[in-house]
Amino acid sequence: MQILVVDDDLFAGEMTTAVLEDQCYQVFQAENAIEGMEVLNQQPGIALIVSDLNMPLISGIEFYRELKEQGSTLPFILLTGDEPEKALAKEPGLDACVMKDFNMPERLPAAIHVVMSALPSRE
Amino acid sequence: MNINQQPLQKKIAQLRASFISQLPARMDTIKSQVSMLVDDGCNNLTMLSDLHRAFHSLNGTGKSFGLFELSVIAAQAEALMMQLLDTPDELQREQWVTKLDVLMQALSIQVQAYAHAENEHQFAVEEVLEPEHTSVVVLKDSVPLIYICDDEPEQVDYLAHQLHCFGYEIQHFTETAAFRQAVLARRPDAVIMDVFFPQSRTAGTDELSHIKDATGQHLPAIVLSGSNSFESRLSAVRAGCSAYFTKPARPMDLAAALDELIEDGHQEPYQILIVDDEPEVAEYHSLILQNAGMVVHQIHNPTLIFEALKNFSPDLMLVDMYMPVCSGSELAALVRQVPAYVGLPIVFLSNETDVDKQFSAMQAGVEGFITKPVIPHQLVASVKLRAERMRTLRGLMAKDSLTGLYNHTTTTEMLVSALANAVRQQESLAVVMIDLDKFKNINDTYGHMAGDKVIVALARMLKHRLRNSDVIGRYGGEEFALVLRNITADAAEALVNELREDFSKIVFDSGQEQFHCNFSAGISMYPGHDHAEDLRMAADEALYQAKNQGRNQVVMSRPDYE
Numbered sequence: 006m007q008i009l010v011v012d013d014d015l016f017a018g019e020m021t022t023a024v025l026e027d028q029c030y031q032v033f034q035a036e037n038a039i040e041g042m043e044v045l046n047q048q049p050g051i052a053l054i055v056s057d058l059n060m061p062l063i064s065g066i067e068f069y070r071e072l073k074e075q076g077s078t079l080p081f082i083l084l085t086g087d088e089p090e091k092a093l094a095k096e097p098g099l100d101a102c103v104m105k106d107f108n109m110p111e112r113l114p115a116a117i118h119v120v121m122s123a124l125p126s127r128e
Numbered sequence: 129m130n131i132n133q134q135p136l137q138k139k140i141a142q143l144r145a146s147f148i149s150q151l152p153a154r155m156d157t158i159k160s161q162v163s164m165l166v167d168d169g170c171n172n173l174t175m176l177s178d179l180h181r182a183f184h185s186l187n188g189t190g191k192s193f194g195l196f197e198l199s200v201i202a203a204q205a206e207a208l209m210m211q212l213l214d215t216p217d218e219l220q221r222e223q224w225v226t227k228l229d230v231l232m233q234a235l236s237i238q239v240q241a242y243a244h245a246e247n248e249h250q251f252a253v254e255e256v257l258e259p260e261h262t263s264v265v266v267l268k269d270s271v272p273l274i275y276i277c278d279d280e281p282e283q284v285d286y287l288a289h290q291l292h293c294f295g296y297e298i299q300h301f302t303e304t305a306a307f308r309q310a311v312l313a314r315r316p317d318a319v320i321m322d323v324f325f326p327q328s329r330t331a332g333t334d335e336l337s338h339i340k341d342a343t344g345q346h347l348p349a350i351v352l353s354g355s356n357s358f359e360s361r362l363s364a365v366r367a368g369c370s371a372y373f374t375k376p377a378r379p380m381d382l383a384a385a386l387d388e389l390i391e392d393g394h395q396e397p398y399q400i401l402i403v404d405d406e407p408e409v410a411e412y413h414s415l416i417l418q419n420a421g422m423v424v425h426q427i428h429n430p431t432l433i434f435e436a437l438k439n440f441s442p443d444l445m446l447v448d449m450y451m452p453v454c455s456g457s458e459l460a461a462l463v464r465q466v467p468a469y470v471g472l473p474i475v476f477l478s479n480e481t482d483v484d485k486q487f488s489a490m491q492a493g494v495e496g497f498i499t500k501p502v503i504p505h506q507l508v509a510s511v512k513l514r515a516e517r518m519r520t521l522r523g524l525m526a527k528d529s530l531t532g533l534y535n536h537t538t539t540t541e542m543l544v545s546a547l548a549n550a551v552r553q554q555e556s557l558a559v560v561m562i563d564l565d566k567f568k569n570i571n572d573t574y575g576h577m578a579g580d581k582v583i584v585a586l587a588r589m590l591k592h593r594l595r596n597s598d599v600i601g602r603y604g605g606e607e608f609a610l611v612l613r614n615i616t617a618d619a620a621e622a623l624v625n626e627l628r629e630d631f632s633k634i635v636f637d638s639g640q641e642q643f644h645c646n647f648s649a650g651i652s653m654y655p656g657h658d659h660a661e662d663l664r665m666a667a668d669e670a671l672y673q674a675k676n677q678g679r680n681q682v683v684m685s686r687p688d689y690e
Contacts, residue, residue: 014185016147020192023143027136059184086188106191110136 006121007031007048011041011056011068012084017105021055021084024110028117038063038071051079053117057105058085058092066096073098080120082113144193148246151198151239158182162232166225173213180209186235197423198238205231230415237418241397271297271592272390273314277307277332278322278352283375287320290379293630294585295592296386304335311339311347318389319349320382321369323360333363340368348389352377378637380581383588398515401442402426403433403459404477405451413446413477413507420508422515430454433462437469443515449478471521473514477502528602530580531587539601539609544660546599546611557654558620560610561667562586564647565679567606574638582645585634593627609664617653617684624649624682632680648674652685 008030012018015036022032033048035041037060045051054072058065069081080100085092089102100123101116103109158179165175183206190199208227211219274296278284281302288298299316301307304325311319325331336349350371351364364372371385400422404410410426417424425440427433430453437445445463449456456476463469473495495514498507526538534542543559550557564570564582571579583606590600590608599611612620632646650670657663670685677683 014189016143016150017185017189017192019143020140020189023136023139027139059181059188061178061181086184086191105188107194109192110140 006053007033007051008117009033009035009041009044009048009051009054009056011035011038011054011060011065013037013057013060017057017084020109021113024113025055025117027110028114030117037061038065038068041068042071045077045079053080053082053121055082055084055113055117058083058087066092066099069096069099080124082116082120084109084113140193144195145246147189147193148195148242152243154182154186155236155239158235159232162228166228176209176213180206180213183209195242198235198242201231201234201238205235230411234415234418237415241418241421241423271295272317272386273297273299274318274320274386275299275301275307275310275316276320276352277301277304277335278320279303279325280322287377287379287382290634291383291386293634294379294383294589296383304331308335308339312343315345315347317348318386319347320352320386321349323351323353323363324355330360330363333360333367333369336367336369350382350385350389352382379635380585380637383585387588398422398444398512398519399440399442400424400511400515401436401440401445402447403430403436403445403451403456404428404448405430405453406448409448413502416502416504416507417511419504420512422511430459433459434466437463437472442472443518444473444475444511446475446477446511449476471518473518475511475514531584531602533587533590533608534599534601536601536603539599539603539611540660540664542599542601543609543611543664546613547654547660547663550613550654551658553614555614556616557663558610558612558615558617558651559653559663559667560612560620560624560649560651561603561664561671562608562610562624562647562649563671563675564606564645565675567645570643570645574636574641574643578636578638578643582636585636586631586647589627589631589634609667617651620651620653621682621684624651628680628682646680648679649682650674650685651682656687657685 008025010018010021010025010032012021012034013036018034018036022034025032033044033051035044038056041054041056045054056065056068060068063071065083065085069083072079072081083089083092083096083099083102084105085102086105089104092102093099100120103112103116161175161179161182165172165179168175183202186202187199187206190196190202205228208224208231212224272295274291276284276288276298278300279302281300284300288300292298299310301310304327310316319336321332321336323330323332328334332353333351336347340346346368349367349369350373351369352373352375353360353364354375356374361372370389373382373385400417402410402413402417402424404413404426405428407426407428410428414424414426425436425442427436430451447456447459451459454462456478460474460476463472463474475496475498477498477500479500496510498510526534528535547557549555564586567579567582570582583602586608587600587602590610594600594610594612597613599609601609601611603609610624612623615623628647628649632644634644636643636645648671650667650673652663652666652670654663657666666685666687670683674681674683
């Protein structure tokens with residue numbers, strides 16, 4: 006499965022990528038929402054988006070809302086440095102919100118698993 | 129499909145290392161932004177939100193990489209920026225400027241501390257990056273790098289080869305110019321320098337002085353010289369060399385001097401636990417101690433004491449005497465009731481000048497008093513002194529006096545905890561029992577002094593060649609035990625065989641005669657043997673088999689049911 010990772014912090018992005026590649030996902034990285042949009046257009050195979058919340062210009066939540074407005078149905082997982090509840094309260098449409106901490110390497114794959122198995126089958 | 133060659137943990141370790149290496153540059157950017165913000169007043173909204181994000185990212189990414197100290201400070205800075213953005217009028221300019229300044233200082237100290245700790249593991253990272261290029265079994269994470277500068281290659285070749293067997297990485301230079309370039313390119317852990325070179329009678333030591341002047345850093349060095357003249361010795365002292373050997377020097381003696389030099393520089397920072405119910409006070413003392421290079425952990429609630437002791441394992445505890453839940457004396461008594469913490473130095477901070485009250489606290493087992501308000505250098509000095517003594521005592525209790533390896537009891541304890549850890553982490557574990565072959569003959573033939581040298585040589589070699597996470601113990605007279613974590617049976621066997629071969633190449637010198645010595649070893653593995661006692665016994669049986677089959681060999685234990 007192909008995943009888009011959006012994070013303005015290079016190291017955080019690499020870290021997320023390492024965790025996902027370890028799960029044998031194919032990862033595309035983008036440094037901001039605009040670059041993320043471009044990658045999504047070029048790579049129609051992407052099936053999930055993992056984005057950081059706190060980014061300059063366009064935040065993770067704004068990115069999510071923009072995608073929905075454009076009619077995207079891709080599942081969207083938000084990464085945040087704070088409590089996930091806050092972000093979920095702000096944008097309940099998010100498929101999942103995972104805290105960026107030491108447990109992220111376990112929590113993110115678990116969240117992806119839950120999100121993907123909750124999707125209606127497209128067959 | 130993206131096939132992954134490196135385990136996730138290694139990748140994260142690499143990312144963490146590069147994150148740390150770019151922290152100083154990141155801090156520089158933040159510093160210049162902060163100074164612009166301060167010059168500009170609080171009106172610069174762009175700068176504020178840039179800084180907010182910079183701290184936020186330090187906080188978040190720091191947390192992901194387990195750099196908790198960094199992320200805690202960054203989180204405070206992030207909150208301060210947020211406050212300035214949301215309610216700029218509530219904060220006095222002076223207040224936030226001071227607060228920001230303190231936080232920036234704390235961040236800088238922390239960044240330096242990480243960089244320092246990371247430097248020590250630099251070679252580990254290099255090993256991780258290119259495992260396929262190393263021909264030997266990759267199991268060392270910090271091989272000391274030694275430069276030898278001497279214009280007589282024949283003598284040095286023998287020395288280099290022997291030192292290599294002890295587990296040093298040796299590079300040899302015959303000219304001082306090439307040596308200088310190498311030092312500038314990659315700093316060695318220590319240098320062995322000749323004094324006399326064709327161009328000048330003291331060219332070698334002069335070169336060390338030049339490097340010291342040019343880089344401002346003292347290069348740990350010992351002198352190996354053909355001359356015993358006063359002039360030559362004086363030049364060595366002036367260049368800051370710590371030992372002087374005349375040729376021919378014995379490799380064993382040089383190795384001992386090198387180890388002393390290297391260990392001096394690799395002193396781990398002292399770990400101090402501060403217990404104070406007032407966070408600001410704790411923070412202040414913490415900053416003073418951090419400035420002196422110590423690692424500090426604070427708790428503001430005495431009930432968390434045992435958790436903190438367990439997770440942080442401090443060298444010393446600094447306790448406020450008056451706290452709401454329980455007093456400092458009560459806390460000390462509480463801690464002293466746990467056998468593991470009987471020896472932990474506890475120092476009180478109090479406004480108490482009454483000698484009687486101080487005395488009653490002493491009875492609860494307190495090492496010393498510092499009266500508030502503290503004088504920074506006094507606090508640092510008294511904490512350092514006691515922490516140092518604690519380290520020494522701890523070492524004496526757990527370690528064998530001849531070799532500095534763990535003694536029988538400590539090794540057994542560490543095997544039990546390493547095994548528990550391996551079970552938890554689902555990793556493998558190897559136990560190796562090593563016994564020197566015909567050691568009694570060596571003692572009888574060459575004397576006990578020579579026998580001791582053999583034991584020290586093996587200990588030295590094991591220390592250099594194994595990872596910091598491996599346990600090396602002296603189990604009995606000529607018997608050694610190793611606990612190797614996360615290693616396959618094949619790798620363990622290959623490693624021990626390599627050690628065995630290299631050890632048999634070391635030339636010992638009894639004064640009259642030269643001789644060699646070798647060892648036999650038995651290995652047992654978890655999984656296969658699932659209890660500490662089984663592992664030890666299986667390794668012992670394998671060792672016995674190795675001895676029976678003619679010695680100087682390694683035998684791997686195979687569980688019966690296989």
